[in-house]
Amino acid sequence: MEESIKKLDAFFNPRSVAVIGATEGKGKAGAIIFKNFATNKQRGTFKGELYPINPKAQELLGIKCYKTLSEVPGDVDLIVVIVPSGAVAGVIEEAGKKNTKAAVIISAGFKEVGNNELEEQVVEVAKKYGIRVLGPNCLGVFYAKTGVDSIFLPEYKELSTGKEIIATPRPLSGNIAMITQSGAFGSAALDYLAGRNMGVSKFVSFGNKCDASESDVLEYLLEDEETHVVLIYLEDIKSGKDFLRVAKKVSLKKPIVMIKSGRSEAGARAAASHTGAIAGTDKIYDAAFEKTGVIRAKNMNEFFIMGKALVSMKPAVGTNIGILTDAGGPGVMCVDECETVGLTVNKFSDPILAKFEELKENGKILKIAATHNPVDLTGSVVDDQFVVSADLMFQEKSISGIIFLGLHHMPGLQETYITGVAQIAAKYDIPIVACDIGETEMALYTRDHFDRLGLPAYSSPEDAAHAMKALLQYGGFLQKNCALDAYIAEYNKRKAVKQ
Amino acid sequence: MEESIKKLDAFFNPRSVAVIGATEGKGKAGAIIFKNFATNKQRGTFKGELYPINPKAQELLGIKCYKTLSEVPGDVDLIVVIVPSGAVAGVIEEAGKKNTKAAVIISAGFKEVGNNELEEQVVEVAKKYGIRVLGPNCLGVFYAKTGVDSIFLPEYKELSTGKEIIATPRPLSGNIAMITQSGAFGSAALDYLAGRNMGVSKFVSFGNKCDASESDVLEYLLEDEETHVVLIYLEDIKSGKDFLRVAKKVSLKKPIVMIKSGRSEAGARAAASHTGAIAGTDKIYDAAFEKTGVIRAKNMNEFFIMGKALVSMKPAVGTNIGILTDAGGPGVMCVDECETVGLTVNKFSDPILAKFEELKENGKILKIAATHNPVDLTGSVVDDQFVVSADLMFQEKSISGIIFLGLHHMPGLQETYITGVAQIAAKYDIPIVACDIGETEMALYTRDHFDRLGLPAYSSPEDAAHAMKALLQYGGFLQKNCALDAYIAEYNKRKAVKQ
Numbered sequence: 001m002e003e004s005i006k007k008l009d010a011f012f013n014p015r016s017v018a019v020i021g022a023t024e025g026k027g028k029a030g031a032i033i034f035k036n037f038a039t040n041k042q043r044g045t046f047k048g049e050l051y052p053i054n055p056k057a058q059e060l061l062g063i064k065c066y067k068t069l070s071e072v073p074g075d076v077d078l079i080v081v082i083v084p085s086g087a088v089a090g091v092i093e094e095a096g097k098k099n100t101k102a103a104v105i106i107s108a109g110f111k112e113v114g115n116n117e118l119e120e121q122v123v124e125v126a127k128k129y130g131i132r133v134l135g136p137n138c139l140g141v142f143y144a145k146t147g148v149d150s151i152f153l154p155e156y157k158e159l160s161t162g163k164e165i166i167a168t169p170r171p172l173s174g175n176i177a178m179i180t181q182s183g184a185f186g187s188a189a190l191d192y193l194a195g196r197n198m199g200v201s202k203f204v205s206f207g208n209k210c211d212a213s214e215s216d217v218l219e220y221l222l223e224d225e226e227t228h229v230v231l232i233y234l235e236d237i238k239s240g241k242d243f244l245r246v247a248k249k250v251s252l253k254k255p256i257v258m259i260k261s262g263r264s265e266a267g268a269r270a271a272a273s274h275t276g277a278i279a280g281t282d283k284i285y286d287a288a289f290e291k292t293g294v295i296r297a298k299n300m301n302e303f304f305i306m307g308k309a310l311v312s313m314k315p316a317v318g319t320n321i322g323i324l325t326d327a328g329g330p331g332v333m334c335v336d337e338c339e340t341v342g343l344t345v346n347k348f349s350d351p352i353l354a355k356f357e358e359l360k361e362n363g364k365i366l367k368i369a370a371t372h373n374p375v376d377l378t379g380s381v382v383d384d385q386f387v388v389s390a391d392l393m394f395q396e397k398s399i400s401g402i403i404f405l406g407l408h409h410m411p412g413l414q415e416t417y418i419t420g421v422a423q424i425a426a427k428y429d430i431p432i433v434a435c436d437i438g439e440t441e442m443a444l445y446t447r448d449h450f451d452r453l454g455l456p457a458y459s460s461p462e463d464a465a466h467a468m469k470a471l472l473q474y475g476g477f478l479q480k481n482c483a484l485d486a487y488i489a490e491y492n493k494r495k496a497v498k499q
Numbered sequence: 500m501e502e503s504i505k506k507l508d509a510f511f512n513p514r515s516v517a518v519i520g521a522t523e524g525k526g527k528a529g530a531i532i533f534k535n536f537a538t539n540k541q542r543g544t545f546k547g548e549l550y551p552i553n554p555k556a557q558e559l560l561g562i563k564c565y566k567t568l569s570e571v572p573g574d575v576d577l578i579v580v581i582v583p584s585g586a587v588a589g590v591i592e593e594a595g596k597k598n599t600k601a602a603v604i605i606s607a608g609f610k611e612v613g614n615n616e617l618e619e620q621v622v623e624v625a626k627k628y629g630i631r632v633l634g635p636n637c638l639g640v641f642y643a644k645t646g647v648d649s650i651f652l653p654e655y656k657e658l659s660t661g662k663e664i665i666a667t668p669r670p671l672s673g674n675i676a677m678i679t680q681s682g683a684f685g686s687a688a689l690d691y692l693a694g695r696n697m698g699v700s701k702f703v704s705f706g707n708k709c710d711a712s713e714s715d716v717l718e719y720l721l722e723d724e725e726t727h728v729v730l731i732y733l734e735d736i737k738s739g740k741d742f743l744r745v746a747k748k749v750s751l752k753k754p755i756v757m758i759k760s761g762r763s764e765a766g767a768r769a770a771a772s773h774t775g776a777i778a779g780t781d782k783i784y785d786a787a788f789e790k791t792g793v794i795r796a797k798n799m800n801e802f803f804i805m806g807k808a809l810v811s812m813k814p815a816v817g818t819n820i821g822i823l824t825d826a827g828g829p830g831v832m833c834v835d836e837c838e839t840v841g842l843t844v845n846k847f848s849d850p851i852l853a854k855f856e857e858l859k860e861n862g863k864i865l866k867i868a869a870t871h872n873p874v875d876l877t878g879s880v881v882d883d884q885f886v887v888s889a890d891l892m893f894q895e896k897s898i899s900g901i902i903f904l905g906l907h908h909m910p911g912l913q914e915t916y917i918t919g920v921a922q923i924a925a926k927y928d929i930p931i932v933a934c935d936i937g938e939t940e941m942a943l944y945t946r947d948h949f950d951r952l953g954l955p956a957y958s959s960p961e962d963a964a965h966a967m968k969a970l971l972q973y974g975g976f977l978q979k980n981c982a983l984d985a986y987i988a989e990y991n992k993r994k995a996v997k998q
Binding site: 027029032108109112113152153154157159160165166167168169180181182183184185186187188189191192194195196233235259261262263264265266267269270271299300301326327328329330331332333335336337338339340344345346368370372374376379380407408409410411412414415416437438439440441442443445460461462463 | 526528531607611612651652653656658659664665666667668679680681682683684685686687688690691693694695732734758760761762763764765766768769770798799800825826827828829830831832834835836837838839843844845867869871873875878879906907908909910911913914915936937938939940941942944959960961962
């Protein structure tokens with residue numbers, strides 16, 4: 001790894017952090033960020049030295065405060081800067097003398113409001129000292145494991161009733177890296193991921209990306225063992241050349257799911273006024289993503305659907321899939337969406353169809369079940385029928401993935417089919433995704449049960465189809481680039497460690 | 500209203516109900532359905548006479564049981580039939596002599612498994628006596644207000660731990676009629692609607708629709724004051740001629756949102772084996788829906804998104820909308836999706852832009868805010884800025900709707916902007932929809948708060964765009980057919996009654 005990329009490690013594993021502009025004022029960014037670090041130090045997750053910098057305070061939250069960065073004894077790996085934009089370059093200059101490796105510049109008031117010169121000045125000073133910069137105008141970094149949290153959005157808010165409720169939760173540790181140009185979307189993503197129990201390996205918001213860009217962060221994540229999937233929100237790409245080189249390298253080892261917004265003309269105009277991004281022709285992006293294996297999500301729902309599938313399930317090669325359902329209508333809806341996204345749901349081969357007939361004759365499944373694909377066990381399903389049918393479907397050579405639609409409303413379907421299906425699935429390299437529809441207790445329970453067994457579950461048949469599409473699209477990319485076997489081997493190794 | 504349609508009223512408001520095949524066996528359809536009625540009678544929602552029919556029982560749940568329907572004293576308005584398919588025609592014959600108006604045939608084993616003759620026999624007998632039939636092979640009817648509930652899916656299920664959890668909830672009373680050809684999708688829809696606090700006026704599952712079809716039910720709902728929106732799932736249409744006539748008549752008074760599945764070739768094949776439906780060429784359906792004003796949903800999420808928008812918000816005419824956001828990235832995503840669905844997000848007129856500049860000069864909004872549309876108040880937003888900007892946007896003549904993206908993560912945004920926005924919105928005929936992203940406490944709270952004020956709120960910017968599209972699509976249809984003013988007058992009357 002290049003030295004400049006290696007340096008990014010100081011964002012996630014700093015031995016010492018200075019918060020420049022730390023304060024106690026309620027609701028202020030400098031207060032929230034400093035409190036994040038102080039709390040995490042107390043909790044024992046942040047193990048480094050912590051220096052609040054504020055010319056007017058003696059101590060903050062019981063921690064000795066320094067008037068300037070220069071006054072801090074010894075080196076400072078990482079600084080988080082919350083001072084007014086005009087003062088930022090000076091702070092970076094000071095940091096240079098403290099051997100600082102990385103700076104998160106929270107402060108706004110740079111390129112995004114036309115102050116290009118001010119931003120270039122910061123870049124110049126940082127370059128002089130070899131300091132890597134995230135921002136300005138960003139949320140910076142959240143890394144649960146080491147307690148680095150420069151997000152200035154409070155975890156809790158007080159309602160007018162006085163009640164405190166969770167506002168911007170920090171997700172648990174996990175294997176999804178969430179990388180974003182938009183801080184607002186980043187915080188929303190944290191909220192979504194936390195609420196859906198999807199763990200995060202690293203969170204990075206790079207705002208104006210005056211220095212560290214999407215390509216730099218991607219390159220860093222290439223070697224990050226905790227990151228298995230990268231979710232990334234972009235409005236533009238800093239350097240197309242860098243991106244093409246890095247994104248493909250990363251995609252060969254771990255999937256990248258991307259929202260590239262500004263895809264419409266009006267959207268591009270809005271993006272320009274948001275981050276000054278020149279969104280470029282959308283078709284160029286599509287071509288670049290296809291070349292590099294980046295999986296593009298059309299919208300937020302798809303973004304998280306695909307991320308969830310890829311972080312928990314193995315990819316595969318092919319476009320034809322099997323569907324097993326206990327619900328006719330949702331089965332048809334799932335087939336419709338599969339075809340819409342370029343998958344097929346072809347009739348099974350004769351030997352498998354014959355075996356399904358045997359199941360009928362032996363009373364293992366109902367005579368009225370449809371078995372041509374989708375397999376529809378009908379509303380009279382019981383758990384064993386689901387499991388025995390799943391087992392048979394895994395033996396069908398023509399399919400590359402299976403979608404299970406187990407609507408729990410059917411009177412005879414209990415929960416035992418879930419573990420049954422999971423045990424069978426573990427014996428095969430065919431990816432599966434599950435679906436149960438509903439927003440009350442048993443639907444949530446069923447999906448959660450699948451999720452906990454490592455089988456991604458969705459709340460609509462169409463979402464399940466999109467999840468499967470992501471797995472097969474990524475598998476196709478890996479295969480084309482002779483990287484599938486290595487990926488599956490790595491995936492299986494990780495799986496074995498978990499068990 | 501025709502006599503045959505008027506008769507459908509017995510499905511929803513029967514003075515007496517006989518459950519033929521009532522029993523006490525755990526998990527059996529006949530037991531669950533009879534218990535539904537018995538419980539609702541106890542609760543006082545079902546006020547009619549209740550007759551369990553079972554040759555082997557003296558009484559069931561404390562209610563006198565009859566060996567046959569013929570033994571029941573007096574007339575029976577509605578029968579629910581759960582006996583084996585071969586015995587159904589005989590039961591209908593008996594019902595004819597009891598002046599029965601309506602029969603829900605739960606029993607399967609008819610056309611859907613090739614027993615066409617058996618089904619035709621049932622139709623013949625029913626016709627002889629003028630009995631309207633729902634089914635066979637259906638869930639029948641759920642109507643919270645009168646306690647009619649022929650759904651044989653138990654409300655609760657027992658997990659292997661012994662814990663009882665909600666499995667198929669019955670939603671509260673409300674203004675959405677949910678009509679479905681697929682019972683499985685119907686039950687899933689009930690689960691979704693209950694979980695999302697969307698109230699249901701009438702639920703009808705017609706399965707094989709041997710008699711009462713989508714057109715009949717739609718025609719009945721035309722005059723149903725409790726139904727403001729019809730959500731309908733179909734795999735085929737029984738009579739295209741009837742549908743064209745009725746659907747348009749209904750659409751002029753209340754919106755119909757439709758999933759017509761089997762839109763792909765493989766989906767059509769799956770539908771054929773599910774309900775024997777001949778799905779037909781999808782483009783023909785598209786044309787029919789356009790002609791009749793039916794709003795077609797491409798998938799389940801869109802189905803409910805649109806239904807929610809149309810049941811709580813007024814439609815309008817036009818395609819250009821305004822977006823007000825505190826989150827740049829999600830603002831861009833919303834613009835992208837608006838353009839994708841055929842809406843525009845054009846720059847505001849000069850007078851409004853000038854007024855936004857005044858707001859900046861007076862310190863009412865931040866100087867760094869973008870105001871060209873979308874209006875991006877930035878992450879430094881506070882509630883008052885949101886409200887004052889909303890107020891100004893309502894004065895922009897070129898827009899037909901407004902999407903509010905109020906991401907609660909911004910430190911300065913509290914909850915008061917929600918009521919502020921609602922108060923302003925009440926003064927204008929411009930529809931609005933709201934969005935906050937996240938799956939934890941404050942996101943759920945914010946969306947719920949909007950919902951309770953009658954402003955439909957969504958969890959992604961793209962969902963909000965689809966909701967707005969539905970409102971403008973429906974408004975366009977009404978306008979083209981000179982029905983908009985009448986609709987809005989009716990809408991406002993209802994709104995006034997509520998307050």
